Amino acid sequence: MPTCATLVPLGNQKECPGQGQKDRGFFIFTPEKEPEMSTRASLDPKAQEKADRLYKIRHTTAHVMAEAVLRMFPEAKIAIGPPIDNGFYYDFDLPRKLTEEDFETIEEHMRAIIQGKHPMTKEVITRNQAKARFNDQPYKLELVDAIPEHEEVSLFTVDTFTDLCRGPHVENTKDLNWKAFKLLRIAGAYWRGNSDNPMLTRIYGTAWEDPKEMREYLDHLKELEKRDHRRLGRELDLFHFEDDNPGQIFWHHNGWTIYRLLMEFVRESIGRQGYQEVHTPSVMPKSLWDRSGHWEKYQEHMFVTESEKRLFALKPMNCPGHIEIFRQGLKSYRDLPLRMAEFGSCVRNESSGALHGIMRVRGFVQDDAHIFCTEEQISSEVALFVELLKGMYKDLGFDEASIIVKFSTRPEKRVGDDATWDRAEGALAEACKQAGLEYEIAPGEGAFYGPKLEFTLVDALGREWQCGTIQVDYQLPSKERLDAGYIGEDGNRHTPVMLHRAVLGSLERFIGILLEHYGGAMPVWLAPIQAVVIPVAPAFYEGAQALAKELENEGWRVLADLGDERMNNKIRIHQAQKVPYMLVVGEQELASRTVAVRTRKNDRIDGLSVDEFKAMIDEKIQKKDVL
RNA sequence: GCCAAAGUAGCUCAGGGGUAGAGCAGCUCACUCGUAAUGAGCAGGUCGAGAGUUCGAAUCUCUCCUUUGGCUCCA
Numbered sequence: 001m002p003t004c005a006t007l008v009p010l011g012n013q014k015e016c017p018g019q020g021q022k023d024r025g026f027f028i029f030t031p032e033k034e035p036e037m038s039t040r041a042s043l044d045p046k047a048q049e050k051a052d053r054l055y056k057i058r059h060t061t062a063h064v065m066a067e068a069v070l071r072m073f074p075e076a077k078i079a080i081g082p083p084i085d086n087g088f089y090y091d092f093d094l095p096r097k098l099t100e101e102d103f104e105t106i107e108e109h110m111r112a113i114i115q116g117k118h119p120m121t122k123e124v125i126t127r128n129q130a131k132a133r134f135n136d137q138p139y140k141l142e143l144v145d146a147i148p149e150h151e152e153v154s155l156f157t158v159d160t161f162t163d164l165c166r167g168p169h170v171e172n173t174k175d176l177n178w179k180a181f182k183l184l185r186i187a188g189a190y191w192r193g194n195s196d197n198p199m200l201t202r203i204y205g206t207a208w209e210d211p212k213e214m215r216e217y218l219d220h221l222k223e224l225e226k227r228d229h230r231r232l233g234r235e236l237d238l239f240h241f242e243d244d245n246p247g248q249i250f251w252h253h254n255g256w257t258i259y260r261l262l263m264e265f266v267r268e269s270i271g272r273q274g275y276q277e278v279h280t281p282s283v284m285p286k287s288l289w290d291r292s293g294h295w296e297k298y299q300e301h302m303f304v305t306e307s308e309k310r311l312f313a314l315k316p317m318n319c320p321g322h323i324e325i326f327r328q329g330l331k332s333y334r335d336l337p338l339r340m341a342e343f344g345s346c347v348r349n350e351s352s353g354a355l356h357g358i359m360r361v362r363g364f365v366q367d368d369a370h371i372f373c374t375e376e377q378i379s380s381e382v383a384l385f386v387e388l389l390k391g392m393y394k395d396l397g398f399d400e401a402s403i404i405v406k407f408s409t410r411p412e413k414r415v416g417d418d419a420t421w422d423r424a425e426g427a428l429a430e431a432c433k434q435a436g437l438e439y440e441i442a443p444g445e446g447a448f449y450g451p452k453l454e455f456t457l458v459d460a461l462g463r464e465w466q467c468g469t470i471q472v473d474y475q476l477p478s479k480e481r482l483d484a485g486y487i488g489e490d491g492n493r494h495t496p497v498m499l500h501r502a503v504l505g506s507l508e509r510f511i512g513i514l515l516e517h518y519g520g521a522m523p524v525w526l527a528p529i530q531a532v533v534i535p536v537a538p539a540f541y542e543g544a545q546a547l548a549k550e551l552e553n554e555g556w557r558v559l560a561d562l563g564d565e566r567m568n569n570k571i572r573i574h575q576a577q578k579v580p581y582m583l584v585v586g587e588q589e590l591a592s593r594t595v596a597v598r599t600r601k602n603d604r605i606d607g608l609s610v611d612e613f614k615a616m617i618d619e620k621i622q623k624k625d626v627l
Numbered sequence: 628g629c630c631a632a633a634g635u636a637g638c639u640c641a642g643g644g645g646u647a648g649a650g651c652a653g654c655u656c657a658c659u660c661g662u663a664a665u666g667a668g669c670a671g672g673u674c675g676a677g678a679g680u681u682c683g684a685a686u687c688u689c690u691c692c693u694u695u696g697g698c699u700c701c702a
Contacts, residue, residue, distance in 0.1 A: 100632075186630070195698080199699095235638085468702090509702055571662055571663055582662085
């Protein structure tokens with residue numbers, strides 16, 4: 001089964017002026033290739049050429065679609081239309097609502113345009129000429145103004161449609177295949193990605209060199225659905241949601257087993273770095289949130305409650321609680337760095353449209369910790385954290401190439417003065433330098449109290465999810481806020497810097513990522529059920545049960561399947577349940593204390609002694625092997 | 628929250644103004660059965676919720692809820 005792919009270097013994405021800044025390098029599905037989860041590895045020259053061709057095809061197809069839409073709605077206002085992963089989109093301001101029933105008409109127009117074999121011509125003009133050309137296109141006028149002074153202003157024309165565009169494009173629509181594109185969906189998108197701006201109608205499409213490729217891509221998408229964590233959650237009996245309680249997860253035994261194992265893994269890992277673990281209340285008074293700044297900056301995301309005329313809120317973050325603990329007793333510089341961890345249960349009132357399976361929910365648990373330290377200790381603490389994160393991600397199956405690191409700078413909505421932000425951002429940048437960490441800048445994406453590093457992983461469909469993070473905070477511990485003080489070497493009172501950090505981010509989201517990464521076939525150490533003992537016939541049920549019991553007593557998660565089904569069906573069922581090992585036992589095995597091992601990958605090892613099997617999976621678990 | 632689509636049995640889906648169907652799963656019974664489905668029988672749904680149109684609504688209309696794909700926001 002082909003999964004995803006490789007990437008075009010990041011430079012390519014900015015070909016179309018005004019394209020949303022969030023668009024990144026794009027993933028290319030390559031039909032012939034056997035694939036892993038996406039990596040950011042660079043392409044070989046041949047693949048690069050193909051990527052460039054597809055880029056042009058998709059870009060030009062976006063223009064062709066724009067012309068088709070203008071044929072239907074001559075009064076439409078056009079915005080932007082870049083190529084993206086596997087396709088393209090174009091944003092329009094239309095006189096009426098569009099539905100998917102309109103696709104047929106648009107596609108017909110597009111096919112006609114492509115078959116017209118029109119050349120794609122480029123002209124370079126001045127800014128004023130451009131403004132005159134687009135005087136009835138307000139979005140284009142804005143884009144002209146946004147083009148930096150030193151860059152040329154160019155137009156591309158295909159057939160009757162001229163667009164402000166940097167290119168590149170195919171030379172002629174005969175380079176497009178009229179059977180190898182398809183409009184996929186309609187979505188609203190805010191002009192320039194800003195929710196204060198009007199919402200435009202975005203049409204997404206896919207385009208390829210030939211129809212076979214497109215077919216393979218569409219089939220591939222269907223395959224990917226099998227890795228969807230929501231589907232796996234149901235099929236493997238991991239968790240569920242209730243319609244009247246959106247964004248709140250009900251963990252079933254299997255799912256909770258993974259959850260518990262992951263928590264234990266976190267405990268062991270951070271324990272080695274000298275963290276202490278604490279637990280703070282879920283309900284905290286408004287007075288605290290007032291002081292922390294959350295009431296002012298974060299209230300819309302908080303569930304608020306009342307008791308005897310006093311307001312409280314369910315905690316959306318754990319930081320204030322940790323400061324409360326830090327404040328107990330007098331702290332000395334000798335106590336720093338103090339690393340305080342909590343499996344912090346957070347509740348956030350996320351907007352309904354943002355919810356997504358277990359990846360984005362309203363109730364979740366962070367593997368949170370706050371490091372109270374001096375300014376001088378920031379870089380060594382960041383370095384230590386990066387080391388911890390990389391090690392843990394590696395154990396969980398994510399190598400460095402699959403982690404995207406972003407440096408998020410000060411947002412508009414923030415607390416603290418600019419001088420302090422300068423220091424915080426500077427300290428974090430310096431720490432990255434010392435840790436040898438490469439990152440991309442995400443301007444304005446920081447937390448309201450400080451800049452952050454984000455460690456992002458990718459799901460089955462190539463969507464990015466922030467998981468780990470470390471954030472530098474001079475604000476919350478300050479005297480004006482929550483007032484965490486310590487006595488320094490000089491005998492005076494000082495304010496520590498607080499580093500907010502999480503490795504997995506939220507257990508929920510990380511499990512979602514893990515499920516999609518492994519397609520539900522969890523590594524043996526994380527599998528809810530590690531082995532099922534299958535007797536070949538009812539006569540061996542007792543022996544099978546005894547073996548399962550023995551393994552269970554020794555700490556493995558093992559079941560015996562004593563149902564009415566025949567052995568063949570049991571194998572099928574447990575394989576579908578992604579159980580790593582099936583132990584088939586009959587007369588021969590029971591007599592000789594051996595097992596016939598069958599793995600979920602269909603490998604078979606017959607005549608393995610029970611002790612050999614134990615040693616084998618013990619080793620796999622120790623080494624955190626997949627199978 | 629915004630734009631688009633969807634919601635029929637536990638799951639996947641068919642049907643469609645006269646009051647609901649399949650496969651799988653479930654339950655019961657039978658079968659001494661060696662590496663991806665043993666057979667037979669039974670049971671399962673106020674067709675997401677509410678209102679309206681109609682002699683009659685699961686089917687048409689409206690409102691709401693949830694979910695999916697995007698946008699915004701975020702662990």
